[in-house]
Amino acid sequence: MNTSPAPRIAIIGAGPGGLTCARILQRHGIDVTVHDRDTGPAARDQGGTLDLHAGNGQTALREAGLLEEFFRLARPEGQEMRQLDPAGTVLFHHVPDRGERVKPEIDRGRLRDLLLGSLQPGTVRWGHALRTVGGPAEGPRRLYFADGTTIEADLVVGADGAWSRVRRAVSPATPRYTGVSFLEAWFHDVETRHPGIAELVGQGSAAAADGDRGLFAQRSSGGHIRVYIIQRVPADWITAGGLTPGATGAIRALLLERYRHWSPRLRRLITDNDGPYVDRPVFALPVPHTWEHNPTVTLLGDAAHLMPPLGVGVNLAMLDACELALAVARHATIGEAVHAYEKTMLPRATETARLLDGAAAELLSTELPDFATAGDR
Template sequence: MNTARIAVIGAGPGGLAAARGLQINGFDVTVIEREASASARWQGGMLDLHAPTGQEAMRALGLYEQFRAVARADAQEVRMVNATSGELVNHQQPGEDEYYAPEIDRGQLRELLLNSLKPSTVRWGSPIEGVSAEAGIATVRFTDGATEQFDLVVGADGAWSRTRPAVSSVAPVYTGAALVETYLDDVDNRHPELAELIGPGNLVVGAGTAGMLAAQRNSGGHVRVYAELEDIPLDWAGEAGIDMADTDAVRRYLMGRFEGWHDRVLDLIRENDGGFINRPLYVLPTGHSWAHVPGVTLLGDAAHLLPPHGIGANLALIDGSDLAAAIAAHTDLDQGVRAYEAIMLPRAKAAGEADEEIAALMENAEAQNVNEVRQLLNERMLNPAK
């Protein structure tokens, strides 16, 4: 067992992937997580793991077969519907053996990764205030006033990372767009007409207009619904006098926002089973990087926050896998981290540039083949020099 003291801040997919990779290579690691337990909150919708990134990370971590056992290939299907006519205009169905980007619930992926770790790897209920580093030793400051030192701290703590300030002063910026999220439960029995509209995978309505409606089928008949609001103030709800806890008021606002859209698609909002959650979209600048700081590094959204176009989780997983592999390949811990950053930072920059191109392509989403777009993205970010 290597004696280096390594801490990962954040028990999301990227942080857990890094922990798994380090453990299978003989390193001791502590994952520090602010949530009280693995079941403290619902983990979100589903993720499409791409073959050359997310799936490759699962292979490297020895978890590919477990992933295949729960992933849903049929959920690769994408249906695009015209906002005003309600007609299906683009229907992309996976081939019989197609496995380029199968879907998995976030909760299932997290559980798979957690179960692969040694008992007590994750220290739950431990929010941190910040991280600092001096002479290659990193100090974690907890919100209860305690401190702890490590040879390496990995910031896998997302968009609003408390680790990031140790290496970079850059903060996320608001994009001018927001997602308003809700859900449908037991869709096949309670909402059969919507179940037929959505299908087994993803539904996209109205991309390229002033907004978009989207639905994604999770396991167990659960569907997440997203209303994308473009060119909208950060405090749009407050300016409209809306309390997000007032489900009826939010619904009325959204129905007005999408006035003129076909009733068939507006039922995604009209028939929702849960409340609404406002999720303003933030990004880090494309090409965000930092001068290497011995004792601290970042992965996933903490390093390269992108819009929710299906890239983030894949990058986080491959970041975690690559970090562990680089550390294992070097006798000097800091040299291993430098090698990881030399791979990760150019890839993240290329992914950000590709994402900008893809966003432009998706303005005419009805004409796009989603898997071709995914392949373009992966080719660009895995070959940064091109």
């Protein structure tokens, strides 16, 4: 950059996309702050495991100078995949080759720690929940936070996920329910407490579906497995049934009735979980989702192109982050950088979103290979 004074860049959201963008900017000597609503890096569970693909997520980590460290933390054995039918018969089983690095798994928490540890001290400002973006389109922008603080920025990057507050500054679009809902269940110390489930899932993931219902189980490090109970239901199916999300026993009874024709072995993924279920309805942004160029605000990841969870989200977010940071480093002005970034990102996101539009239903499909190739689409 040859701009003087140096641009003030504020990234909203300390997820993989926001942190990757910050890391690459700092590698190019560009100052940046990241603002996140969480009170700290350990404020909440970071979720399950992610597969980072060679053509996008790994590309971003290479540009961030973190690829080899990622491989040291990743679990290539997590690429194992099994597809079963509701009777428990294995229909498809992929065992990764020794040294296979196409899309190794890494826990979300470990990836976040890797990225956080690579940033300059004080880069992330915790407890900063964005309320709104103000100021003129040409800048500077004013960011108003829930704690009453206000800052100015020459570029605001919305990396704040599905329900982005930054998105409102450039687009009126809001996510829509896809008609498919996840119910998350956790299993801990599985080799000791749940050996049957550990054997069923293996070192990677296992999935089954019957057209209207599905189960997807995925191993994380440390002896943990997460199971996603997938259904074609209204978004409010729990409360519409007179239940609350914390009514574990009553929800379990309802699920057992809905999965009554499934094998007892698979039904244990519903009945043996440790703790309550977590309700996760699947939302997506309208397709295509674009906006008029704005020289001071842009979006990346789910804030820009929320899609069904079919293995592309974090990879696209990290590729977005990489390309945006490089554009800022290579262009004379912020406006030129944003234009160059969006010229590539928006068509790519639109093409992928069209491929995946309505594809949440594929999570319930009985067709092979289903989960086996969804991440490569």
